[in-house]
Amino acid sequence: MALQNIGIRLLQKTQNVLVVFQKRSKAIYTNASCFNEEEIKEKLQAFPGGSVDLIKQDSGIAVLTINNPNHKNAFTGTMMIQLKDRIDQLEQWTEGKGLIVQGTANTFCSGSDLNAVRALSSCQDGMKMCMFMQNTLTQLLRLPLISVALVEGKALGGGAELTTACDFRLMAPGSEIRFVHKHMGLVPGWGGGARLVRIVGSQNALKILSTACKVDQDLALQTRLADDILVSNEEGRPLEDALKWLSDFTKGPAAVIRSVKKVVLSGRELTSDEALKTEKEVFGSVWGGPANVEALAQRPKHK
Numbered sequence: 001m002a003l004q005n006i007g008i009r010l011l012q013k014t015q016n017v018l019v020v021f022q023k024r025s026k027a028i029y030t031n032a033s034c035f036n037e038e039e040i041k042e043k044l045q046a047f048p049g050g051s052v053d054l055i056k057q058d059s060g061i062a063v064l065t066i067n068n069p070n071h072k073n074a075f076t077g078t079m080m081i082q083l084k085d086r087i088d089q090l091e092q093w094t095e096g097k098g099l100i101v102q103g104t105a106n107t108f109c110s111g112s113d114l115n116a117v118r119a120l121s122s123c124q125d126g127m128k129m130c131m132f133m134q135n136t137l138t139q140l141l142r143l144p145l146i147s148v149a150l151v152e153g154k155a156l157g158g159g160a161e162l163t164t165a166c167d168f169r170l171m172a173p174g175s176e177i178r179f180v181h182k183h184m185g186l187v188p189g190w191g192g193g194a195r196l197v198r199i200v201g202s203q204n205a206l207k208i209l210s211t212a213c214k215v216d217q218d219l220a221l222q223t224r225l226a227d228d229i230l231v232s233n234e235e236g237r238p239l240e241d242a243l244k245w246l247s248d249f250t251k252g253p254a255a256v257i258r259s260v261k262k263v264v265l266s267g268r269e270l271t272s273d274e275a276l277k278t279e280k281e282v283f284g285s286v287w288g289g290p291a292n293v294e295a296l297a298q299r300p301k302h303k
């Protein structure tokens with residue numbers, strides 16, 4: 001009987017956390033805010049090319065690759081749709097603990113495909129693409145996985161914005177993050193402006209956006225846009241080093257690592273009272289859980 005009660009309690013708690021968490025990962029724009037996802041997907045389908053590839057490793061760390069090397073990994077319309085589909089997949093990956101976002105051919109991403117940008121030049125179409133990508137990158141940042149943008153080569157425009165939609169940024173030697181929007185008569189549109197302020201503070205964000213400067217490794221460390229600098233550019237080494245870097249944060253049961261991200265996410269995004277209530281729900285979902293019971297069965301000594 002007792003075991004059955006524990007099972008029921010655990011199920012109820014997990015469902016509570018799921019409800020709380022699903023509310024958080026709700027899209028920014030929905031049909032209610034005159035945003036029709038299917039309609040914009042139809043428009044984006046008209047701009048094919050490249051792919052967004054996903055590999056989920058047994059370690060619980062996935063690698064998402066922006067793959068359009070002939071165009072410096074620029075996002076075509078179909079790649080924007082694939083990005084959303086991959087993030088939906090990751091949202092359902094219950095064994096997931098970490099994610100690395102990278103580009104192919106030693107470069108990160110050069111933003112939107114300029115051919116698509118030119119074709120979507122009406123204010124209405126631009127806003128629809130903007131809302132689609134804001135929803136998608138917000139969903140990426142809110143995944144219950146610890147995410148790292150692995151920047152090799154250039155991350156420009158929307159590519160720079162994509163780096164801000166990860167929890168951490170690692171930069172390979174000689175790489176740069178550059179918000180080129182001003183030079184295009186624009187401001188960030190994929191949510192990168194709002195996220196940049198939260199990462200580097202409003203003074204640094206204003207300097208970076210108003211000058212459209214190249215944020216190299218030194219400036220990225222100084223402004224805390226980058227969390228670490230990798231030592232090698234050798235073929236394959238940046239990804240190897242990034243996986244190792246991230247592994248320090250993802251050691252342990254997936255349920256616990258995912259709960260850590262949920263607690264930090266709520267602290268980062270919610271009001272104090274809401275964050276405390278979410279923390280309570282998440283705490284309840286792991287208290288008495290398998291990892292907790294196992295830890296208590298040993299004589300924990302944290303030297």
Ligand SMILES: CC[C@@H](C(=O)O)C(=O)SCCNC(=O)CCNC(=O)[C@H](O)C(C)(C)COP(=O)(O)OP(=O)(O)OC[C@H]1O[C@@H](n2cnc3c(N)ncnc32)[C@H](O)[C@@H]1OP(=O)(O)O
Pocket residue numbers: 070071072074075110111112113114115117154156157158159180181184186187188189190
């Ligand atoms: C919200 C922001 C979002 C938006 O407004 O929708 C944007 O991101 S707008 C796009 C912002 N990005 C750019 O403006 C980058 C433009 N590209 C460059 O500055 C340079 O290409 C580079 C990325 C610095 C690389 O320069 P280089 O090494 O000299 O290579 P090439 O210039 O010859 O480029 C190789 C190849 O790739 C094509 N390319 C590069 N970037 C894009 C892009 N964003 N869209 C489409 N195609 C791109 C470039 O045209 C070359 O192709 P070919 O001409 O066929 O050889």
